[in-house]
């Protein structure tokens with residue numbers, strides 16, 4: 001497929017909360033992403049209240065420093081608020097106090113979907129999506145141009161991951177979430193975001209089938225977030241990753257590498273392999289006409305969600321850029337014909353794991 005110059009690719013990262021980090025993000029990144037601050041468990045901690053405090057701080061910082069924000073993430077089974085599985089106790093302060101008593105086990109006695117109906121599920125999901133998306137569209141116009149609307153809905157066999165919205169609404173909770181987000185901000189780009197789907201496999205096929213169905217039915221989806229949490233010894237080959245990107249392109253969808261990190265042993269050899277993996281993945285996005293951005297899932301190794309030993313990020317323990325970072329940054333800025341290094345057709349494969 002012919003390569004097409006699409007301008008510099010924006011580079012994103014989570015917003016770290018110290019001045020030294022902020023200086024790095026200010027100078028070397030274009031986009032910030034709330035790593036946890038806008039997940040439901042954080043921003044909608046009980047049925048009657050919202051807390052956008054941390055999210056607003058991050059988005060205001062982005063606005064004041066000329067960055068944009070990837071809104072992350074509206075409906076994520078792993079990050080739903082506890083209260084939705086604790087009705088009716090979570091509705092009232094006294095009930096919430098009871099729930100906090102250790103070993104009382106009220107939440108075990110009352111099944112999580114007790115009291116829930118499809119209608120109530122849709123209403124709660126709609127309220128959360130509408131409140132969140134319109135809050136940012138209204139108070140920070142133009143700063144949050146994109147949202148991960150649904151996150152990690154499939155397992156590695158391509159079946160739906162269990163969560164309360166799936167149980168009480170049914171599989172169409174996913175399409176409904178996109179419709180609600182679109183209604184709340186018709187200008188926002190809406191993504192479905194998935195992990196371990198960076199190469200053709202059962203989970204990736206489920207995502208592609210869902211996306212094709214959404215396009216056929218006019219469900220407002222704009223792109224797929226390809227997370228790419230990998231290791232220096234097991235990452236997608238260019239053939240695999242580009243094939244996945246091309247498949248979405250044929251559906252009229254853009255893609256972003258949405259949560260890149262590459263774990264590696266802290267040796268010189270490990271660092272070289274890590275550099276090669278980063279170059280390969282960034283090169284694949286560079287080469288795919290529909291790949292419009294890359295976000296790394298963390299700035300410096302000590303604070304990676306993958307733990308201390310993984311060392312998966314672009315800055316090291318001393319908050320120094322790794323030696324390969326400047327060249328990577330250039331690849332993001334320069335036309336592919338100039339900057340793309342040769343990329344190995346195959347990468348070594350080993351056992352895969354998430355951490």
Ligand code: XIL
Pocket residue numbers: 035036073151193195227259305
């Ligand atoms: C992770 C955060 O990085 C951690 O701080 C948190 O404890 C758990 O979630 N896929 C996603 C992200 O879409 O939201 C997850 O973030 C990592 C996997």
